[in-house]
Amino acid sequence: MANTIQTHMKNNTLPLVHFFLAFIMLLIGGTLGLLQGLNRGGVFELPASFNYYEVLTLHGILLILAFTTLFTNGYLYAAIRHTLGELSKTVKILAWSSLASFLIGSLLVVWMVLAGEATVMYTFYPPMQASPWFYIGLVFVVLCIWLAGLGVFISAFQWKRRNKGQHLPILAFFAVGIYTLVIFGSLGVTVEVLMLIPWAFGWTETINVMLSRTLFWSFGHTLVNVWYLVAISVWYTILPKIIGGRIFSDTLARLVVILIVILNVPGGFHHQIVDPAFSEGLKFMHVFMSLSIAFPSLMTAFAMFAVLERTGRKRGGRGLLGWLWVLPWGDVRFLTIMIAMISFIIGGAGGIAQTNNQLNQVVHNSLWVVGHFHITVGVTVVMTFFGLVYWLIPHLSGRVMTPFIHHLGMFQTATWTVGMALMALSMHAVGLFGAPRRTSYTTYGDSATALGWEPYLSFLATGGTLLFFGVILIVYIVFHLMFFAPKGDTPFMDSRVEDNAHPTPKWTENWGLWVIVAILIISMGYVVPLVDLIENAPPGSPPHRTW
Amino acid sequence: MKQFWYGLVLFLFLALPPVRHLLESIMAFHMHMQMPLLFVSGLLMAPFFMKRFRQFFGKWNGSGLPGIILFLIIVMYWMVPKAMDESLEIMAVEAFKFISLPFLAGVPLRDSWSKIGKATESILLLVLAILFSIMAYLYIFFESTLCNNYLLVDQKTVGWGFAFFSLCLILYLVLTLFTDQSQYYDEAST
Numbered sequence: 001m002a003n004t005i006q007t008h009m010k011n012n013t014l015p016l017v018h019f020f021l022a023f024i025m026l027l028i029g030g031t032l033g034l035l036q037g038l039n040r041g042g043v044f045e046l047p048a049s050f051n052y053y054e055v056l057t058l059h060g061i062l063l064i065l066a067f068t069t070l071f072t073n074g075y076l077y078a079a080i081r082h083t084l085g086e087l088s089k090t091v092k093i094l095a096w097s098s099l100a101s102f103l104i105g106s107l108l109v110v111w112m113v114l115a116g117e118a119t120v121m122y123t124f125y126p127p128m129q130a131s132p133w134f135y136i137g138l139v140f141v142v143l144c145i146w147l148a149g150l151g152v153f154i155s156a157f158q159w160k161r162r163n164k165g166q167h168l169p170i171l172a173f174f175a176v177g178i179y180t181l182v183i184f185g186s187l188g189v190t191v192e193v194l195m196l197i198p199w200a201f202g203w204t205e206t207i208n209v210m211l212s213r214t215l216f217w218s219f220g221h222t223l224v225n226v227w228y229l230v231a232i233s234v235w236y237t238i239l240p241k242i243i244g245g246r247i248f249s250d251t252l253a254r255l256v257v258i259l260i261v262i263l264n265v266p267g268g269f270h271h272q273i274v275d276p277a278f279s280e281g282l283k284f285m286h287v288f289m290s291l292s293i294a295f296p297s298l299m300t301a302f303a304m305f306a307v308l309e310r311t312g313r314k315r316g317g318r319g320l321l322g323w324l325w326v327l328p329w330g331d332v333r334f335l336t337i338m339i340a341m342i343s344f345i346i347g348g349a350g351g352i353a354q355t356n357n358q359l360n361q362v363v364h365n366s367l368w369v370v371g372h373f374h375i376t377v378g379v380t381v382v383m384t385f386f387g388l389v390y391w392l393i394p395h396l397s398g399r400v401m402t403p404f405i406h407h408l409g410m411f412q413t414a415t416w417t418v419g420m421a422l423m424a425l426s427m428h429a430v431g432l433f434g435a436p437r438r439t440s441y442t443t444y445g446d447s448a449t450a451l452g453w454e455p456y457l458s459f460l461a462t463g464g465t466l467l468f469f470g471v472i473l474i475v476y477i478v479f480h481l482m483f484f485a486p487k488g489d490t491p492f493m494d495s496r497v498e499d500n501a502h503p504t505p506k507w508t509e510n511w512g513l514w515v516i517v518a519i520l521i522i523s524m525g526y527v528v529p530l531v532d533l534i535e536n537a538p539p540g541s542p543p544h545r546t547w
Numbered sequence: 548m549k550q551f552w553y554g555l556v557l558f559l560f561l562a563l564p565p566v567r568h569l570l571e572s573i574m575a576f577h578m579h580m581q582m583p584l585l586f587v588s589g590l591l592m593a594p595f596f597m598k599r600f601r602q603f604f605g606k607w608n609g610s611g612l613p614g615i616i617l618f619l620i621i622v623m624y625w626m627v628p629k630a631m632d633e634s635l636e637i638m639a640v641e642a643f644k645f646i647s648l649p650f651l652a653g654v655p656l657r658d659s660w661s662k663i664g665k666a667t668e669s670i671l672l673l674v675l676a677i678l679f680s681i682m683a684y685l686y687i688f689f690e691s692t693l694c695n696n697y698l699l700v701d702q703k704t705v706g707w708g709f710a711f712f713s714l715c716l717i718l719y720l721v722l723t724l725f726t727d728q729s730q731y732y733d734e735a736s737t
Contacts, residue, residue: 510731523711531704
């Protein structure tokens with residue numbers, strides 16, 4: 001088949017447009033991050049017309065909602081097209097509608113924030129009240145997720161009908177799991193937003209704050225694990241191919257997907273462990289529910305070490321750790337993902353610590369938490385995404401990566417890693433000393449405690465600056481690979497299972513049952529607190545505008 | 548045999564005073580955690596009894612229907628709010644709960660499950676879904692406390708719990724009616 005750029009671009013317009021927009025979002029969001037970091041480090045003051053909190057809100061929305069959603073949709077649609085075959089017309093319509101919905105939603109949201117009508121942070125906690133159009137924008141963003149998910153489900157269903165009795169290819173299995181989870185997770189926030197819209201229009205006078213926060217975190221926490229599930233789909237199915245190995249266990253990978261989907265949503269309570277209105281018993285119960293999510297993560301760690309060791313030994317590694325040194329550390333496609341996985345050991349351990357009631361008291365609402373999610377999302381997830389672009393973008397655009405871009409990628413990886421280490425670790429440290437999150441630079445009247453935070457905040461600003469350079473580099477790399485790299489064929493890097501692998505049990509395919517089990521577990525987690533929060537609610541809160 | 552030990556350990560764990568106290572202190576835990584777990588412990592222990600008393604089960608539960616009826620009687624008895632109240636106040640009733648749910652509901656159901664056909668399975672699921680829906684309606688909308696030992700808000704919580712139980716049963720029923728579930732339980736495939 002003739003390889004022409006036009007043909008490639010035409011066939012892969014959908015994921016390429018998603019990636020293009022995702023990295024535009026990263027560029028804008030990253031620039032805002034730089035402003036934030038420099039302000040928080042006390043380097044300069046932001047003007048009142050575009051203050052720290054506005055920047056913070058936009059930075060959060062553009063990076064952890066816009067960038068991740070667009071990237072995920074682009075990657076997964078590329079993956080299902082590769083594994084399940086050409087997308088049907090219905091699926092294409094759904095995917096483009098999803099993108100349109102996302103753009104409408106994003107425009108509304110960003111417009112309202114820039115207009116100073118929605119400086120409510122990305123968590124938009126009531127009783128802070130944004131313009132109703134901000135919330136309506138969020139409805140479109142959620143609609144985008146549902147439409148994209150529906151497209152994937154239809155693709156999987158059509159494939160299963162064509163291939164009766166066959167297992168859904170592993171990448172498509174991950175895609176089904178990811179969209180099932182994100183749809184379950186978005187139900188709570190949808191209800192919340194539908195309560196906030198009439199309140200913002202003034203049709204209802206008050207809002208149940210605790211109920212809103214609880215519904216938000218049923219989504220907020222799940223979203224984090226959706227990114228994580230996207231990242232581990234790369235680790236399980238793509239990383240082995242990059243290092244010349246095979247998938248360790250297809251069954252284990254599918255079991256991990258199923259467990260994450262059914263166990264995840266009730267984990268949201270550990271974000272509210274300091275909130276009032278929950279009895280201690282409930283908080284302790286939810287520690288169990290949150291920690292249950294660590295179980296599939298530990299299974300993933302086991303599988304990853306197994307893949308790395310087997311492949312390392314195949315490559316000639318000897319001795320206890322010899323297999324580690326022979327891995328392709330000089331290959332940017334491996335290095336990025338490896339750093340992402342290593343960072344997850346730190347991030348995961350921090351997450352488990354934060355889930356515990358007493359430890360959470362120490363770090364709650366401090367910069368520690370910000371450091372934690374910059375390690376988990378900013379390194380584990382984002383570095384995995386970066387690791388994909390070096391071969392996925394050229395695969396889609398009909399080009400090949402040049403040695404120059406490879407070297408630049410290695411430099412970008414180093415910049416990002418050092419920047420994030422400086423920023424996230426100083427955030428962790430200064431958080432332990434009590435520096436609050438979501439707070440513009442202040443010395444609290446030159447109090448001795450706040451002045452003691454200064455060196456750490458300087459590190460934070462330095463790390464943020466390095467990260468901004470990292471953003472510039474990765475955006476340049478992506479656009480170069482999309483539009484300017486030499487023409488050529490770059491293969492899709494999905495792995496196969498070992499030749500002697502155990503057959504995968506058929507029960508893993510029973511998605512109908514997993515959905516029912518997920519509903520049962522979500523109801524176990526939420527019925528008791530939600531009824532309590534509704535029935536025993538204090539008078540609702542009128543709107544507050546803190547900006 | 549392994550299953551029997553799992554069931555027995557679960558049964559003994561649920562019988563520990565602090566566990567009993569914790570699970571009975573919240574109505575939803577009492578009705579939707581302790582009772583189903585006692586029932587599950589019976590399900591796990593069932594194969595041991597089925598093997599040990601094969602003749603007894605063959606004689607009295609040959610078709611599987613008597614076991615299903617006994618299971619339904621026990622389940623319906625424990626749906627009665629007064630029964631739950633009494634289990635908190637009268638030790639004999641509490642003991643009866645710990646005997647009846649595992650051994651008169653869990654064990655007979657497991658023995659019957661392999662003997663009844665698809666149609667009976669579906670009818671049983673439908674009966675349970677209807678029963679739980681009625682309980683959901685009763686507990687959510689009744690305006691006075693049905694259980695003296697718990698608050699009205701606890702009662703509503705249990706009602707919503709029943710609503711979700713019922714929803715899950717209905718969804719599972721639909722799943723079994725419209726998909727061939729046996730395809731998922733064949734031997735493994737590549």
